[in-house]
Amino acid sequence: MPSDNSYVNIAAYKFITFNDTVEKRPQFRALCEELDLKGTILLSPEGINLFLAGLRESIDRFLAWLRSDERFADIEVKESYSDRQPFNRMLVKLKREIITMKNPLIQPEKGRAPAVDAKTLKRWLDQGHDDAGKPVVMVDTRNAFEVDVGTFNNTIDYRLEKFSEFPEVIAQHKDDLSGKTVVTFCTGGIRCEKAAIHMQNIGFDSVYQLDGGILKYFEEVGGEHYTGDCFVFDYRTALNPKLEATATVQCFACRAVVTPREQLSPYYIPGKSCPHCRKEMREPAQAA
Structure with missing residues (x-):
């Protein structure tokens, strides 16, 4: 069970006509800053996509505000928990699509x-x-x-x-x-x-x-x-079937996923390199 100090991580999206994204963007940003939430919210004419983390009360207040807009009254949210804030900053972005497929016939x-x-x-x-x-x-x-x-x-x-x-x-x-x-x-x-x-x-x-x-x-x-x-797109990198963070990490240098076994390699230097970096550096020399 999460403790009172656990961060609640939420992921949600909804496809819906959302033509007032420009007007809504500063409202989203102001509320998230007030509630000390961090993560990313994508606003698009086709809907909304969000990944946020904060304390329970703040998350509940955000969701109550979001659902007060009838377009998002029934938005479904997936939750998990972490012992620290998984995001470094709060971003509210305007996008053409909330997930890029480059196919405008998808509605x-x-x-x-x-x-x-x-x-x-x-x-x-x-x-x-x-x-x-x-x-x-x-x-x-x-x-x-x-x-x-x-x-x-x-x-x-x-x-x-x-x-x-x-x-x-x-x-x-x-x-x-x-x-x-x-x-x-x-x-x-x-x-x-x-x-x-x-x-x-x-x-x-x-x-x-x-x-x-x-x-x-x-x-x-x-x-x-x-x-x-x-795999999840925050500091936890990966969740197991119990929705718990695992020991898997992502390389700061090349962004490759580094498993616990790969972290035993001498080429894994946190924040600097990993075995995947080493492999990429070797391949041109071997090809030559």
Whole structure:
């Protein structure tokens, strides 16, 4: 159980028409500064995406204010806890998209792709098929370095460098997924929601998004059918299925994820280098 001094970390998003972002931005910033919250809020004509941390009372006051806007009254929030503030500053940014896909035809507000909740997905994975008897295929929509920290067993990983690559890649593999039920997933739900809608738009007839992403799955059913941890974009780097911070870190120099085993390497110098840096430095010399 978190203590009274624990920081509450929240992640939330909602696709909704949000045309007054310029006017709202200073209000968001002022309230977060007043409540001593830190993190990042993205405001876009297609909605909102946020990662914030603060003490319980401050988080509750922020959410009450946000939900007083009827557009965000039903926004769903995922929570975890930490013993210190995971963010260094507070940013409120205006963006064209709250998650960049470079596909303006994606408008989740006009209709979501079907979602599968964590308990139902676990049951499907337990039995090896969905309720209609079709085999279930998991498609990871995250970037390759995130997947390397942990993912669902037997998942399809297209080694994406950035999410905007997804539309082209999934089109190339459409025939491979024919006759199967596809479940897209990501950290918190936002990327897999856009991905599933895009897949519907190009003709996939049985595709779901994992509602709430990996973090909601951990919260509701734990880590069954999942190997490793879940990368998160703050100082904790990764959370285990109990939503606890792990010993995994990110290299300050090259931003690679450094596992506990890799931290034993003499090339791992906190704040300066890691084995991944060393490998990158060696490769040109070896090629020569």
